[in-house]
Amino acid sequence: MRSLMDRSIDLGAIDYVILITYFVFVLGIGFALKRATKTSTDFFLSGRSIPAWITGLAFISANLGAQEVIGMAASGAKYGIATSHFYWIGAIPAMVFVGIFMMPFYYGSKARSVPEYLKLRFDEKTRGLNAISFATMTVFSSGVSMYAMGLLMKSLLGWNFWASVLASGVIVLLYIYLGGLTSAIYNEVLQFFLIVFGFAPVVYIGLRDAGGWSGLTQRLATTATDRGFAEGAWTQSWQHLHSASANPMGVEWFGMVMGLGFVLSFGYWCTDFLVVQRAMAAESMSAARRTPLIAAIPKMFFPFLVILPGMIAVAMHGDNSFLPSKPDGTLDYDASIPMMLKHYVPSGLLGLGLTALMASFMSGMAGNVTAFNTVITYDIYQSYVRPKQSDEHYLRVGRAATIGGILLSIGAAAFATMFNNIMDVLQLVFAFVNAPLFATFLLGMFWRRATGHGAFTGLLSGTVAAAIHHGLTRPEGAATLIKGGWLGSTLHTYPSEMAQNFWTAIFAWTTCFLTTIVVSMLTRPNKTDEELRGLVYALTPRPREEGVPVWKQPAALALVVLAITLVLNILFW
């Protein structure tokens, strides 16, 4: 008998037909939108004309790259339902915050990108720092996405690595080149539904096989006790957070709430142009504010779609036949989703599931590429290379930047095949750059006295603080320099890598926050109140929502979202 742990999946003709149907539609959308893409605003901002439900779905979809899907399932297997903190204490509150409090400044300021907001609010150097680090980061993330896809397609389907990388690159290039951001957003909405419809039946069958939630709880109790934790460690999200040693994540509640919830999640959802760009494309201020809130509604149920499969996979692994092992003998949790597909769905739905996976890889790339071409064109080319050109000129530059972005991503993917560790190092460096960013925005938007020099030094010192903290600590059991401790002596050992990451973020944020305040107090304000109108809370009229039905009002939506999130937290306490 061929071992069940074999990773390869055999596709039938029907599976290829479904996959090809999807590709036809992806490209079709690009071609259909080509005519409507005439100005640079159309290309980079979708002409600010998209209804909120579409930008909302694109808002979550842009983030729902395959690393997210595969990584969340892997964490579900490794850490259980506690992974849902990434959603229920992390993403959702942050999305509510960005919609209610920050969107008025992003959308109202008419900034075309997040770095441009920084220029309007602070100064040129703060924008430059953010634009360059962001552009570099997007290229590498999109490259990692390609790399991961090539590897997966090779191990599952036996496809050639470079053929998958190049084919996906060409498809993404075509549809963005033709239809710009609108094309990316439309495809993200398509991908959203594909993921829901592709994974839902797999989860349903898997859960049935495990004996429903109660059956799953029983099986996972064994999983937990086998690994030396309390029975509920995999199925209760808060009860085991009282101390780091009581849960498989190795994180205690403070690190969780402050590190993941406050610094990392707010930092990502509130300042990352990749997602904010989707809201900026909305048709009105109200639609822009509703974008993250509408996104939050499906987002809070995503744990059932992406974390649950991992939990089922590890629970069903009881007889050691579900998950494959890595060369070093440890379980390959990243294989959770592919193995769920392999075990539970026949040809037909298998094609749909793989198409969903492929779609998430491609939209992960596309999200990065659309953010990249905008920042390159507006924040780098128009600002530093050739200002004051015609709109057609910038549209052409945007299209060229799209090609450049794809080529650089392919280069980054090639880089990853040669030096996998170097990619890890780069990811780490970007984490240092990103961790303090939310402090800069918080002060920028809510404290009018914050100055350009303050923001710039704050950002730099926050990044340095992150690096120093990482250099002086290490996670338990890890030896390599990439994991920390590279400054020689180790001052503190964290129970897990995740705990170390959360605390690195907390240190970076606090340093940036304090430095920005101190330096701002010591320097003169570089913007007049008039210049700050629409950029800072105290100097901006509250957005009025008169004449908008209650159910469409951001505040009402926010309350509903928070209430449901609270219920979910309590249900899985």
Add this chain to the structure above:
Amino acid sequence: MRLDVRTPIGLMFAIIGVLLVVYGLVSDPEIYERSLGLNVNLWWGFVLVVFGSVMLALAWRSGRTKPPVVPAPAAPAELTQEGERLPPSEF
């Protein structure tokens, strides 16, 4: 007028749904052993056909009831909700 995103979504899911239904009817029942005996292709195909048709119907209805409008002007100048009361350009 720009493409209504519900059209391609509806069309694609309707087509995939029909493909799955047909495949569910003609495929060897043995392949459903792994899905616990459920003919998931048939059932899920139906769901996709219904979803696709609803999307198409919504797109078709909004295309008919709303006359084609000139795309709304770029963002409203001040922080009010004026954009809200204008008929959205394509829905």
